[in-house]
Amino acid sequence: MTEENRKLLERINSFAESTLGEIDPQKTQVSVQLDKLKPIMEEIAAEKGMTLEDVFILYMDLQSEASCASNEKLKESLQDLNDGFDGGSPLLFR
Numbered sequence: 397m398t399e400e401n402r403k404l405l406e407r408i409n410s411f412a413e414s415t416l417g418e419i420d421p422q423k424t425q426v427s428v429q430l431d432k433l434k435p436i437m438e439e440i441a442a443e444k445g446m447t448l449e450d451v452f453i454l455y456m457d458l459q460s461e462a463s464c465a466s467n468e469k470l471k472e473s474l475q476d477l478n479d480g481f482d483g484g485s486p487l488l489f490r
Contacts, residue, residue, distance in 0.1 A: 397461055404440065405458040411436040 397405075415432050430452070441451045 397458065397465075401454075401458050405455070405462060407440070408433065408436055408455055 412433055415436075416429060419429065419432075421429060433455075434448070437448055437451045437455065440446070441448045444451070446454075
C-alpha cells in the first residue's frame with residue numbers, strides 16, 4: 397500500500413469513527429453505513445478528480461488489503477507463541 401493510499405484510508409476511517417460512533421456494524425445495513433461515509437468520499441472524489449464510485453471501490457480495496465495485513469500479523473504472532481509451547485496445547489489459527 398502506498399503512503400498516499402494509507403493516508404486516504406486513515407482519513408476515511410477517522411471520519412468513520414467520528415461519524416459512525418456507536419453504530420453496531422453487525423446490526424446496521426451496509427447501505428446505511430456507506431451513506432454516513434458519503435460526505436468524506438465525495439470530498440476525496442472532488443480533490444482527486446475521481447468519481448464517487450471509484451473512491452468507494454478504492455476504499456474497499458484498501459480496507460481489504462489492510463485487513464489481510466492485520467490478519468497476517470496476528471497469524472505470525474500466534475505462530476511465534478505456538479513455537480514457544482513445549483508439549484502444551486497450541487493456539488490455533490485458521
